[in-house]
Amino acid sequence: MNTKNIKAYGTDSAEADLKQFHIDRRSVTVNDVEIDILFCGVCHSDLHFARNDWGMTEYPVVPGHEIVGRVTNIGSGVTKHKVGDLVAIGCLVDSCRTCKSCKADLEQYCPEWVATYGGYDKHLDTTTHGGYSESIVGDKEFVLSVPENLDQAGIAPVLCAGITTWSPLRHWNVGKDSKVAVVGLGGLGHMAIKLADALGAHVTLFSRSPNKIKDGLALGADQVIISTDEAQMESVMGQFDLIIDTVPYAHDFNPYIGTLAVNGTLVVVGYLGPLDPMLVTVPMIMGRKAVAGSLIGGIAETQELLDFCGKHNITSDVEIINMQDINQAYERMLKSDVHYRFVIDMKSLKS
Numbered sequence: 001m002n003t004k005n006i007k008a009y010g011t012d013s014a015e016a017d018l019k020q021f022h023i024d025r026r027s028v029t030v031n032d033v034e035i036d037i038l039f040c041g042v043c044h045s046d047l048h049f050a051r052n053d054w055g056m057t058e059y060p061v062v063p064g065h066e067i068v069g070r071v072t073n074i075g076s077g078v079t080k081h082k083v084g085d086l087v088a089i090g091c092l093v094d095s096c097r098t099c100k101s102c103k104a105d106l107e108q109y110c111p112e113w114v115a116t117y118g119g120y121d122k123h124l125d126t127t128t129h130g131g132y133s134e135s136i137v138g139d140k141e142f143v144l145s146v147p148e149n150l151d152q153a154g155i156a157p158v159l160c161a162g163i164t165t166w167s168p169l170r171h172w173n174v175g176k177d178s179k180v181a182v183v184g185l186g187g188l189g190h191m192a193i194k195l196a197d198a199l200g201a202h203v204t205l206f207s208r209s210p211n212k213i214k215d216g217l218a219l220g221a222d223q224v225i226i227s228t229d230e231a232q233m234e235s236v237m238g239q240f241d242l243i244i245d246t247v248p249y250a251h252d253f254n255p256y257i258g259t260l261a262v263n264g265t266l267v268v269v270g271y272l273g274p275l276d277p278m279l280v281t282v283p284m285i286m287g288r289k290a291v292a293g294s295l296i297g298g299i300a301e302t303q304e305l306l307d308f309c310g311k312h313n314i315t316s317d318v319e320i321i322n323m324q325d326i327n328q329a330y331e332r333m334l335k336s337d338v339h340y341r342f343v344i345d346m347k348s349l350k351s
């Protein structure tokens, strides 16, 4: 298969900084779309994966799954997109397309789903590489259309931070009578607040950081509860229909379960791993409360969200960085010093 050699940023070990190297992209096949990448968001998952926090990373890694760009070439079987269109690729680039999950537009739960980076690239018999790169070639079914009225950098985080919070909001039928809480004000958290607010819900932010109260309210939260303050936690017991917990590291979920209403659900989207401390079942049993997990969203649901953002003029609050600043951005992300998503201007890699 013909390939094109392009510039990318990534790492070949968990300990090393990210640096520039070259990767191969396949030439477009019949159903492919080639995209010149304009912007790529920086997700905390990029950091987890680059540093092998989940113990599954194969190197080299080129992270990035919040990709926005323009179509530069299409295969003969592509009618959905044309050269010049503003498009996006999120966390998924392929799936089996025949299993129950695929047929239900839940490709993210397909046992054979292919992640945008760190997945198996069947075309080149290698690992997929993400959006910290000049361009990408994707299957037309996994390429999304981006409304032209939105800020191109600001829309990039919708592809992961947005859809990861939108999917639970939709699955648990959040609307104007819902009381939603969001734990952690970072990339996912700030999108969760904006989207829940746009759906008409009453929104509460749980944060460890008193310096984020003002921002939380400005983003659309009706109240901010400092999670380390016991009196504040006590004041919201038994209230929430849905809590979306975006915290990336092990933490105690038990105090949040007490704040769920009867039939409420705490959905974990942040932390991946064993619970420490364990869950106490008493408040769950006494109020038919649930603890659930959720992974990104399917392709149709992601398109639904992009269209919703276009209609309601919703984008992420971004800090635009150059590709060369990525290592400092990761360090700032570890200190929760992101307002509220880094987005890489890919011109910086091309120059």
Ligand code: NAP
Pocket: 042, 043, 044, 045, 046, 048, 160, 161, 164, 183, 184, 185, 186, 187, 188, 189, 206, 207, 208, 209, 212, 246, 247, 248, 249, 268, 269, 270, 271, 272, 294, 295, 296, 333, 334, 335, 336, 338, 340
């Ligand atoms: P982020 O921008 O770094 O935000 C995380 C927020 O969590 C922080 O801003 C902070 O908010 C809070 N936090 C609490 N304890 C923390 C700690 N010990 N260290 C750092 N932050 C802490 O991260 P993100 O990009 O939103 O991603 C959040 C998590 O979701 C990551 O683990 C990521 O891998 C995961 N993720 C999951 C999915 C999925 O499909 N389920 C998709 C994308 C990302 P406060 O200061 O307000 O407390």
Ligand code: ZN
Pocket: 043, 044, 045, 046, 065, 160, 161
């Ligand atoms: Zn992500």
Ligand code: ZN
Pocket: 095, 096, 097, 098, 099, 100, 101, 102, 103, 107, 110, 111, 112
């Ligand atoms: Zn499938």
